[in-house]
Amino acid sequence: MSRGYHSSWKIPDEHRADSAYVEAGAAIALGQAVYDRRTALGLSQVELAHRAGLAESDVERVEGGAVVPTLELLRTLATALDATMDLTIEPAATHVSFAPHAA
Template sequence: MVSHAEWKRSRDRDAARGVAESPEKAKRREEFDLAWDLGQAIHDQRTALGLSQTELARRAGMTQPQLSKLELGGTMPTLPLLARLAQAMGCALRLELVGDTSTVTFSTITPAA
């Protein structure tokens, strides 16, 4: 899989040359951007909680290399995996997809009194 930085460089080169993005490439970019956004949200929440990749992976029933690849946008997680990660971090996950934009947020679950 191509890294996020490589995608950005390729897109910037094409834009500088005045090359229009093909519909297929635009679709792949949107998919990659979503994987990147999900990975970044997981990374941000994990670090905010002070968890190592190893600890979060253990809690979520996965390996540290799998979590690392996910955080780098190198894989698209399934919904069951996202649910396990949210539960492992004691968080709620909100994923909003509107058109070609996405918003991913984790929020800490407050225990009921």
């Protein structure tokens, strides 16, 4: 079984109704998962940007949790990171993981 790289963000009870907090948490979870997978592959932000057809600043913003991604961006990142991405959004938590494609 291949090892997946993941990140999760649990929303504290007092912020569960705050949609901005929920979106920020999801963006942070995605950013951490992208960073974890990129570094596991030994890629720099420049190399990932090149693979994904993005600017380095775009990768930096994703990893920093400053981007609420589109489905197209999620697909692009999964392809560039040579992985399958699993995104689970629950009322109290967001989980993001990348599972490397089988060799």
